Amino acid sequence: MSITATAFDLISEPKGNAALEQYHVNYRDTYITATHNPSTVSTSYINASEPSPLEAELFSYLNLENNWDGYGAVPPEHSIVSSAQKVLALINKSDAVFKEHLKLMLSGDNEISLYWDFPDLYIELSVDEVGFFSYLINDKLNKYTLGEDDCHIKYGIPSDVYLYLDKYLKASIAA
């Protein structure tokens, strides 16, 4: 079966067996799961699957047109949405409690961020370049910030992000 994704190219989301790669594909506004075997260069499309709420929100950005925010915003490029989806996929592999509080946002200038906004902790991962993200951790309680520019997605989410989230959420539960 051959499918050409018209609305969106393949979005990589490797799972399970390293030899097989799985993707979510937006094909004519239907999300399907594709399994690709790099060794045989074959792709099969196995079943329709519902995107997670955050994935659906992310994919909905592709349907925007110029001036979508009333202030002259441009829609994001597919490649930026794809990179943001890869960052989201990385976070999806982490602790469920991290995903629970994760949010998405979009600028009018081709930038997508994934972020956590708590009273005493703010963390943002910003995708403004294909394949890379920059991040900020603002520990408001201790008045301490740290961050890094242009981290390659292939190296994963910086461990500091999960360290701060873990520490903050555990402290919140204890309180």
Add this chain to the structure above:
Amino acid sequence: MDDPVVFFNDEEISSNKVKLLAECPERSLQWEDLSCSDFSPGVVGDDENIARQVFSPIHFDAELNKLKPLALDDVFNKGLSTNRLKYIDEKPLNEAGESKALRDRSLQEEREKTPDRKYLGFVVAKVSDIRSLFEDQKSRVFAVYDTGLEAQIDHADVCCLKAGSSSSLPKKAAKIHRRELLSNIFSDLIAS
């Protein structure tokens, strides 16, 4: 260019004006004390409140009832358009928002492609709070200018005067931090 009226009315630099302001922060700060528009009723005072209208649910965090920080990203490029509440009341501000959303919807070419734009309301910030943001304890981060328009004398622009890294953060992380700080100054959404 030494004349802020000429600077803020130059259409060629309009989309890039914040970058130019950040290149010369001392002059840019002085311009806060000069009128930047022939249509302005006067410079923006520290005691004023400014409002940012919200036209897209994408920019709104319904759980926290506040704007998402990226909704303020214009502050880094073309300037964040706001309304001076000293010169426009809540009712006409909301009416203007509704009219703009209606006008924008009528201009949409592919109506099936895009969710209809909707006016949600506005968020408010005190100018003195914006002008009180300093980086590394010495340099101002944002400036507020009276950029009144012929049909909207209450218009003001918020612009970032910092473009590079800070003492503790690299360039892009510093930008994220500045945006977050600004978003925390704005109030919860005041729904129309």
